[in-house]
Amino acid sequence: MNRKKTLLIGSAFAALVLVGCGGGSSTSASTGYLVDAAVANADYDCVADGNFNKTTGPDGSFTCTNMSQVRFRVGNLVLGEIHTLPSDKHVFPQDLVGVARTVNNDNVVAMAQLLQSLDSDGNPENGIAIAQESKIAVAETERAFNPADLTIYQDSASVAYRPTHVAAQQHLTQNIQAVANAGVNTGTAAANAGVNAGTAAANAGVNAGNAAANAGINAGTAAANAGVNAGTAAANAGVDAGNAAANAGVNAGSAAANAGVNAGTAAANAGVNAGTAAANAGVDAGNAAANAAHGIVGI
Numbered sequence: 001m002n003r004k005k006t007l008l009i010g011s012a013f014a015a016l017v018l019v020g021c022g023g024g025s026s027t028s029a030s031t032g033y034l035v036d037a038a039v040a041n042a043d044y045d046c047v048a049d050g051n052f053n054k055t056t057g058p059d060g061s062f063t064c065t066n067m068s069q070v071r072f073r074v075g076n077l078v079l080g081e082i083h084t085l086p087s088d089k090h091v092f093p094q095d096l097v098g099v100a101r102t103v104n105n106d107n108v109v110a111m112a113q114l115l116q117s118l119d120s121d122g123n124p125e126n127g128i129a130i131a132q133e134s135k136i137a138v139a140e141t142e143r144a145f146n147p148a149d150l151t152i153y154q155d156s157a158s159v160a161y162r163p164t165h166v167a168a169q170q171h172l173t174q175n176i177q178a179v180a181n182a183g184v185n186t187g188t189a190a191a192n193a194g195v196n197a198g199t200a201a202a203n204a205g206v207n208a209g210n211a212a213a214n215a216g217i218n219a220g221t222a223a224a225n226a227g228v229n230a231g232t233a234a235a236n237a238g239v240d241a242g243n244a245a246a247n248a249g250v251n252a253g254s255a256a257a258n259a260g261v262n263a264g265t266a267a268a269n270a271g272v273n274a275g276t277a278a279a280n281a282g283v284d285a286g287n288a289a290a291n292a293a294h295g296i297v298g299i
């Protein structure tokens with residue numbers, strides 16, 4: 001490969017600095033993962049970004065701003081390209097070959113066999129880490145991966161572990177299923193979280209509504225009670241005033257009646273006295289006349 005590595009690495013560094021400075025939403029980087037199991041220290045080129053000679057992280061991660069053309073390599077051996085980042089952000093050999101994940105054709109399985117055999121500890125179950133010397137040895141000049149040349153690549157890289165077609169296919173299928181399950185679990189957890197948040201918001205709304213209704217009821221009750229109290233006080237005041245007026249009338253009437261009775265009694269007494277005096281005078285006059293007829297003069 002005749003890439004100008006120093007210049008290109010410098011370009012990649014400048015791009016990272018720009019991303020780190022938050023160079024705008026239209027240029028934000030995306031991260032995907034190169035997998036059979038996670039493939040660490042593989043090479044990739046963000047072709048659409050113009051950034052080349054990058055290596056995948058320990059988890060197989062790769063980062064480009066524009067995913068419309070990303071090329072994956074093991075040294076000079078080109079595995080393939082993607083032209084969009086899969087929705088689950090994982091790139092399997094099928095994605096590099098350009099077939100469905102359900103397809104395990106010879107090209108796909110041979111690529112899985114190569115990646116698994118390049119694992120530095122010969123145990124793809126714990127991830128695939130490609131040693132630097134294996135990358136350099138696997139192909140001296142740039143070429144496209146050819147499933148017919150699998151043994152040549154393995155011999156060039158002096159690999160110790162060479163999984164069979166069946167074993168490599170099983171390992172690959174298991175990891176595809178694991179990624180799919182992780183996606184389902186993530187989706188379910190997100191859905192549950194959404195439901196819980198919605199329920200909590202609904203409950204909060206109901207509680208707020210109940211509190212407002214109770215506050216309204218309390219205010220209404222307090223106003224009603226205040227009205228009743230005021231009415232009762234006014235009624236009591238009216239009753240008191242009425243009672244006082246009635247009592248005053250009764251007292252006045254009683255006084256007037258008593259005065260009439262007294263006056264009548266006095267007048268009657270005066271009549272009686274006058275009658276008595278007149279009667280007495282008549283008696284006296286009669287006595288005097290009788291006495292005179294009997295020759296009694298005075299007493």
Ligand SMILES: [Ca+2]
Pocket residue numbers: 119120121122123124125126127128129
């Ligand atoms: Ca390993």
